[in-house]
Amino acid sequence: MFKSRKFLFLLGSFALLTGATTTMASASSTIHQKGNALTGAVSKKVVNNKNYATIPAYSYTSSKDYISSSTYQTKPDTYKFKAGNFKRNAQTFMYLPVSHNYSGDIANPQSAVQSPDGHYVYVMYSLGNNSIIRYDLWKLHDLGVNTDHMDSLRRGINTNPQIKAAIKYGSKFSVGHGQSLSYNPKNNKLYFFDMLLTTNKPTLVEINPDTLKVTKKISFKLNNNDSINNELTFDKHGNFYTYIKHMNKGKVAGGITIYKGQLKGNRVHMESIQQGLAHAPGDHTQGMGYNPKSNRLYFVSDGAITSVPVNKLGHLKPNDVRTTKWDVTREFEGISFTKSGRGLILMNRGAELVEVKDF
Numbered sequence: 001m002f003k004s005r006k007f008l009f010l011l012g013s014f015a016l017l018t019g020a021t022t023t024m025a026s027a028s029s030t031i032h033q034k035g036n037a038l039t040g041a042v043s044k045k046v047v048n049n050k051n052y053a054t055i056p057a058y059s060y061t062s063s064k065d066y067i068s069s070s071t072y073q074t075k076p077d078t079y080k081f082k083a084g085n086f087k088r089n090a091q092t093f094m095y096l097p098v099s100h101n102y103s104g105d106i107a108n109p110q111s112a113v114q115s116p117d118g119h120y121v122y123v124m125y126s127l128g129n130n131s132i133i134r135y136d137l138w139k140l141h142d143l144g145v146n147t148d149h150m151d152s153l154r155r156g157i158n159t160n161p162q163i164k165a166a167i168k169y170g171s172k173f174s175v176g177h178g179q180s181l182s183y184n185p186k187n188n189k190l191y192f193f194d195m196l197l198t199t200n201k202p203t204l205v206e207i208n209p210d211t212l213k214v215t216k217k218i219s220f221k222l223n224n225n226d227s228i229n230n231e232l233t234f235d236k237h238g239n240f241y242t243y244i245k246h247m248n249k250g251k252v253a254g255g256i257t258i259y260k261g262q263l264k265g266n267r268v269h270m271e272s273i274q275q276g277l278a279h280a281p282g283d284h285t286q287g288m289g290y291n292p293k294s295n296r297l298y299f300v301s302d303g304a305i306t307s308v309p310v311n312k313l314g315h316l317k318p319n320d321v322r323t324t325k326w327d328v329t330r331e332f333e334g335i336s337f338t339k340s341g342r343g344l345i346l347m348n349r350g351a352e353l354v355e356v357k358d359f
Helices: 005-018 137-142 152-156
Strands: 020-022 030-036 081-084 090-095 109-114 120-125 132-136 167-169 182-184 189-194 203-207 214-221 240-245 256-264 267-272 288-291 296-301 304-309 322-326 331-337 343-348 352-356
Touching: 090 152, 109 182, 109 343, 132 137, 214 267, 240 288, 296 331, 304 331
Parallel strands: 030 214, 109 331, 288 331
Antiparallel strands: 020 030, 081 322, 090 352, 109 120, 120 132, 132 167, 182 189, 189 203, 203 214, 240 256, 256 267, 288 296, 296 304, 304 322, 331 343, 343 352
């Protein structure tokens, strides 16, 4: 349809004012933000937290009965504390399905996040036919999936009407590595970075948690010398956080620079926290989380998680930094919390949600 010059002029003026350009064809058209979205350089000041990392990273193994039970595990696993300065054990909360359309198509989830009330968990997959699958934890709990019938979700995903009614499948869209699915409690939207492991040109994608469809995409950039890992979380005020892990030094894990950001309308702005961590929890970055009950940020690596208090960012002391390392050789994929503080770690081989209490 022909558009008047006045309309085109107003549209162009809006783009100039917001520093972004967009195609109005659909709700999911990409907004291209102009200029550098980051204020501040990589932090040179660090808190000298203790190094607990396993370098080089261990080889991944499967959970205890995953192979011998043909994936139909019936009993929870317990994961014992091994090292660190914050002792916590963890236990299986729920075994996620590993096959839906074909064998193993959803066996490799990359991130998961709970709704604040704990009603749903949203799981992101980079492979298969569905980018996000939503599991109704309340319905599944009533069916005993996380108590007396822990194998029933995997057995009944395609055959049990009650279990099928507790699962919603999203469509297929680009997720990159898929490691950064998060929930913004300020506007009740899902977000993730469509990118691979590291980039200075990420795309922030907004998802409707009811339809599991893309509602907004904002492409932004950092200077050539700056980049982020594929990690994302939101605090209770709607601020988001991401970070970059630096190179290892021998058998010592590299440090972390933390970025705090805000999403205002169609613009992303980030700033560098001018104090980083001297040591990441491990070799690989595997997700990020925020606990609204403790007001702490969590940095996830394989077998280990480090956390810091948000209200002390920029002036952390070594005893503010908590690290928990478990006696495992599993691949961790992230952690998420409800508003009451229930923490669920996502693990792979097989796909599993693991609860850690008072974390």
